[in-house]
Amino acid sequence: MGRIGVLLLNLGGPDRLEDVGPFLYNLFSDPEIIRLPFPWLQKPLAWFIATRRTSRSQANYKKIGGGSPLRRITEAQGQALKEQLLALGEDAEIYIGMRYWHPYTEEAIARLTQDNIDELVILPLYPQFSISTSGSSFRLLEQMWKTNPQLQKQKYTVIPSWYKQPGYLQAMAELIAQELDQLENPDEGHVFFSAHGVPKSYVEEAGDPYQQEIEECTELIMRTLNRPNPHTLAYQSRVGPVEWLQPYTEDAIEELGEQGIKNLVVVPISFVSEHIETLEEIDIEYRELAEIAGIDNFRRVPALNTHPVFIRALADLTMDAMKSPRLDLSQVSQMKKNVKMYPPENWEWGITSSAEVWNGRIAMLGFIALLFEMLTGHGLLHASGILH
Numbered sequence: 217m218g219r220i221g222v223l224l225l226n227l228g229g230p231d232r233l234e235d236v237g238p239f240l241y242n243l244f245s246d247p248e249i250i251r252l253p254f255p256w257l258q259k260p261l262a263w264f265i266a267t268r269r270t271s272r273s274q275a276n277y278k279k280i281g282g283g284s285p286l287r288r289i290t291e292a293q294g295q296a297l298k299e300q301l302l303a304l305g306e307d308a309e310i311y312i313g314m315r316y317w318h319p320y321t322e323e324a325i326a327r328l329t330q331d332n333i334d335e336l337v338i339l340p341l342y343p344q345f346s347i348s349t350s351g352s353s354f355r356l357l358e359q360m361w362k363t364n365p366q367l368q369k370q371k372y373t374v375i376p377s378w379y380k381q382p383g384y385l386q387a388m389a390e391l392i393a394q395e396l397d398q399l400e401n402p403d404e405g406h407v408f409f410s411a412h413g414v415p416k417s418y419v420e421e422a423g424d425p426y427q428q429e430i431e432e433c434t435e436l437i438m439r440t441l442n443r444p445n446p447h448t449l450a451y452q453s454r455v456g457p458v459e460w461l462q463p464y465t466e467d468a469i470e471e472l473g474e475q476g477i478k479n480l481v482v483v484p485i486s487f488v489s490e491h492i493e494t495l496e497e498i499d500i501e502y503r504e505l506a507e508i509a510g511i512d513n514f515r516r517v518p519a520l521n522t523h524p525v526f527i528r529a530l531a532d533l534t535m536d537a538m539k540s541p542r543l544d545l546s547q548v549s550q551m552k553k554n555v556k557m558y559p560p561e562n563w564e565w566g567i568t569s570s571a572e573v574w575n576g577r578i579a580m581l582g583f584i585a586l587l588f589e590m591l592t593g594h595g596l597l598h599a600s601g602i603l604h
């Protein structure tokens with residue numbers, strides 16, 4: 217076999233405070249993050265929401281040192297993976313493709329098309345699949361493949377999600393066990409899984425398998441941990457006023473406090489690196505809530521980062537993917553439980569004359585809604601659930 221490449225996909229985060237605004241604009245410009253039935257409103261709306269959110273978000277990034285550590289950690293993971301693959305006899309080239317910040321997925325693709333890679337493995341750094349994370353990156357790649365003849369010659373395979381991988385489960389269990397063992401009585405620790413949330417409509421209407429994969433993943437980790445501790449699963453980081461997956465982390469913490477739980481071991485479960493939601497939201501905000509709720513001992517399990525057992529798991533995933541039947545981007549970008557789709561896949565807006573008329577009408581509605589929100593601070597878009 218020839219030279220292999222591994223394309224690591226991740227979200228990306230603002231390196232400095234001045235990057236926060238443009239980063240948020242990129243994030244909200246993504247139709248997989250805010251779903252609108254008419255694409256022309258996407259950019260103005262993204263600009264509007266990003267502008268409103270920037271200072272609050274910057275204040276949070278300030279608390280964790282003025283930027284996201286995501287690039288640094290992802291690069292360290294890439295380097296460690298390269299070394300691990302080399303130890304297994306594969307001299308692989310690693311590429312990092314972020315969805316919303318540098319190094320962008322486009323930059324990774326530009327590099328790898330110059331490198332003459334024989335076999336490419338596309339590996340998202342999200343253990344569980346969501347339309348809003350891995351799905352979004354797969355869609356972007358699918359578009360690039362469609363429009364770039366050079367890419368069409370590239371042999372590749374995709375790993376859609378990998379939350380069942382034994383080494384990953386082992387690494388998670390080890391980190392949890394280490395934290396439990398710091399307690400005076402390790403068996404009394406309540407294991408609290410906090411997953412990043414998504415709007416409920418993603419799961420119930422668009423068929424996102426995310427919730428099911430998260431639930432299965434927590435069960436598998438508990439089985440691997442093989443200890444008698446009780447556990448809870450909740451969802452954090454809700455944005456906007458529509459309903460997200462429940463229970464919300466803040467409510468669950470309060471409830472456990474009321475039940476008299478004194479030792480909480482919080483496990484971030486949907487992301488493999490430290491980032492703003494672990495360093496700020498869990499370590500600062502939820503810790504404060506827990507204290508108010510009467511939980512005396514609040515411990516947070518570190519993210520996997522470059523944990524050697526985890527890096528070995530990524531290497532095994534890569535090697536196994538090359539031995540397995542290849543998976544196409546078109547197969548994985550549509551990964552859904554296949555309930556009702558909204559908007560319909562491949563829906564072409566504005567092609568027919570009737571659509572043009574409708575676009576005009578919707579345009580008016582859109583601007584009225586925006587004006588309404590700017591004036592009142594309570595959006596029609598929020599109220600109608602279009603915007604999360």
Ligand SMILES: C=CC1=C(C)c2cc3[nH]c(cc4nc(cc5[nH]c(cc1n2)c(C)c5CCC(=O)O)C(CCC(=O)O)=C4C)c(C)c3C=C
Nearest residue numbers: 228229230249273284286346348349412414455486491492
């Ligand atoms: C698996 C993890 C993630 C899911 C699922 C996810 C969905 C999702 N996120 C937003 C909105 C925002 N996310 C933001 C930051 C952010 N999100 C994730 C992971 C998941 N998001 C990470 C790792 C990060 C942080 C990157 C970093 O800088 O370290 C932000 C910006 C931060 C803020 O302003 O709070 C927003 C906004 C939505 C709407 C969504 C599902 C639809």
Ligand SMILES: [Fe+2]
Nearest residue numbers: 227348412453
């Ligand atoms: Fe997010």
Ligand SMILES: [Fe+2]
Nearest residue numbers: 453454493497
């Ligand atoms: Fe947050």
